[in-house]
Amino acid sequence: MNRENLLQFFKQLKPLQRVVIQAHDFPDHDAISSAYGLSFILQSLGMKTLIVYNGEIDRISLSNMVEWLNIPVVHCSKANLNANDHIITVDGCIGENNVTDLPGDEIAVIDHHTVTAPNSLWFADIRPNYGATATIIFEYYQMLKIDMPMKVATALLVGLNIDTANLTRGFCNADLKAFITFNQIADLDIVNKICRNSLIHYELTNFEDTCKLVKQSEGIATVLLKEPCAKNMLGVLADFLLSVNEFDVVIVAIENKGALQLSLRSECPKVNVGHLLRKTLNDTRMGFGGGHSHMAGGIVLADNTQHFMEHDNAHFAPFVKEIKALRSLEAAF
Template identity: 35%
Template sequence: MLQTLLEHLDRRHPVLVQTHDFPDHDAIGSGHALHWILTQRGFCTYLCYNGEFQSETLKVTIEELGIPLIPAQSLHLHEKNQIVLVDGFAGNTNVTDLTGELVGIIDHHTPPVPATCPFIDIRTSYGSCSTILYTYVKEHGAPLPRTIATSLLMGIMTDTAFMTRGVSPIDLEAFSALFFQGDWQRASYLLRNCLSLQDLPIIQQAVNHYRIVDDVCFLELDLECTSELLGLVSDFFLGLKEVIIVVSWAFEKDILHVSVRSEDPDRPADLIVRRALAGIGSGGGHIHMGGGAIPRDRFPGAEALRSRFLEAIGKRNIHE
C-alpha cells in the first residue's frame, strides 16, 4: 500500500500529514511514522494538527520523542498542498478541512460515508492506525529509529487498551516487533501515569452520580473534561461485572464529548454512537470503543440524549 500512496503524491509540492483534531497517541504515532517515511522518500513533508493536546502525558511524549508536530494554522496553506489524513475521516467534526488536495486517508475506523479521495487505506479489523503504519514501515524497509518505534508502540497500546481490546493478529505482530525496537519501559510508564490530582474531582463526580439502566451505565459529567479522561473513566466503570455498556459525556468548551464502551459484540459501540448522535453530532469507532461530539448549541439535554442512546442500544421503556 505504501507504494500505491507514493504513486499518488507529487514531489514538487508539499505533503501535509494531518492527524484528527485534538490528536491522541495513535494519531500522533501514525503521523510520526508516515512523516518519517515520506521525508526519507524525498517529499517535503509536514506533520500537522488542529486543536489542543488532551493530556500532559501526550505533551511529554511529543517532547521526549522529538515528534515534529506543527499547528496547521502555522503552515503556509495553499491549493498545491497534498494532504494525507491519518487516524481520521474527512467530513467528521474532529477533522478540520485544510486548504489543499486531500490525496489519501489512512484509518482503522468504520467510515461514516464512502471515501472519495484518490488513495484510501481503511482497515477496520486493525486495533489501531499505528498498526497500519507498522506495515508501511515494513514495506519501506529502512532501519526504524527507536523514537518512531516507541511512538507507534504507544499508539497500539493506547487504542487496544494494552492489547486487551480489538486485537487482531497483525496488531500482535506489530506489538511484538515494536516492543523490542522501541523503548517499551518509557512508553508503559507514560501511558500508565496519565492522571493527575486535578482529575480527581471528575472521577469523584462519576462515582457519585452514575446511572444504571439494566446493563448500561451512564456517566453524565457537569465538570469540563477532556475526551481522553472521559475514556479512562468509562473504562473503569466497564470493569464492573454488572455493566456491559458505558455511555459517558462531558463538555470541553463548546463541544460535548461522548464516549461509548461495549463488551457485547451484538451491540457495537461505533454503531450505537452513530445512531444516537444522528442529526445532532457525529461519531464512530469500533465494536468495543466509540466516541463522538455534539456542538453545545445542538445538545438536546441529558434526558433526551439518554433516551437517544437507549433507543440506539435497543432498550426502550426500561425503568432504572
C-alpha cells in the first residue's frame, strides 16, 4: 500500500454524508481498536464516521476497553443504517460468514486475514502476513503524518497484543515497529489493566469443564464443551490448552443451535489450521472457516455434525485425520 493510493481513497470518501466502519461479527479487540483508529483518521480529515458491529461484545476485557476509552461503537440494529450508507469493513471482509451484509454499499476492506475482496470495492488492503489489523492502521498514521492520540494508541496496542499473544505468534517486522510506537504513546496502565482483566467469575467453570473433558491423541487436544460458553471464549480456552507442553494442535468446540462452533490453535509448523478448516469445511461444504496458520475459527453446519461427533461425544475425525496426514508429510521430509 502506498500513500498515493490511500489518499486517493480518502478523497473518494470526502463527499459522503458519513462513513460507516464495520467490525466483523462478535468483534474482538483488534477489530474494534482498528475501527476506532481508522475513525479518528477520517474524522481528522473532516469526515463523519459511525463504528458498527453485529453479534455481541462477549468478552469482559473488550467491554472494558470500549467503556474505559469511550470508544463510540454501536450495534448495527441501533445504527439506523440505510441503502445510501457506505461501509468500510475492518478486520473482516464482506462475503465472509463472520461479516453480516448490512444495509448500504460495501466500498472497502482493510484486513489481515486470508480473504478475497470483491472486485467492486473502491479500496482493498489485505495483508495476511500481518499479526493484526491494528498494524495496518498504524501505518496509515505514519503515511499521513497524523499524530496518534493516547486513547487510540492504547486501543491499538491492546488489539495487537491480544491477536499476537504479546508478540509470540504470527507477527512480522511491521508489527514490531507498531508495538514500539504504541508503547511510546499508549496509557500502559490501562493496556495492562484491560489485558489482565480478561475473565469474569462464572467463566472459570469453562476452564474446569475444559480440563475435565479434554482428550488427546499424538499431541492433538480436543474438547467438546457441555456448558454455555461465549463465542470468543473458545479462543481463550484454546490458547489455554496450547500452553500444555504435550499439545501442539488444539480443537475446542461447543454446540450452538445444532451446529458446532470451533476454535483451533497450532504451533506445529506443518499444521496450518486456517488451511485445515478451509479444506475440511469450505471445500466440502460441511461448514465454513478460516484464519491464520496458528489460529483459526469456523462452524460445522448442523446437517453435518454427525461427521465430527457421535451422540454427545466428539471425535473430530476429519480434522484429526488431516492433521495426522500433515504430520506424516513432516516426518517424510
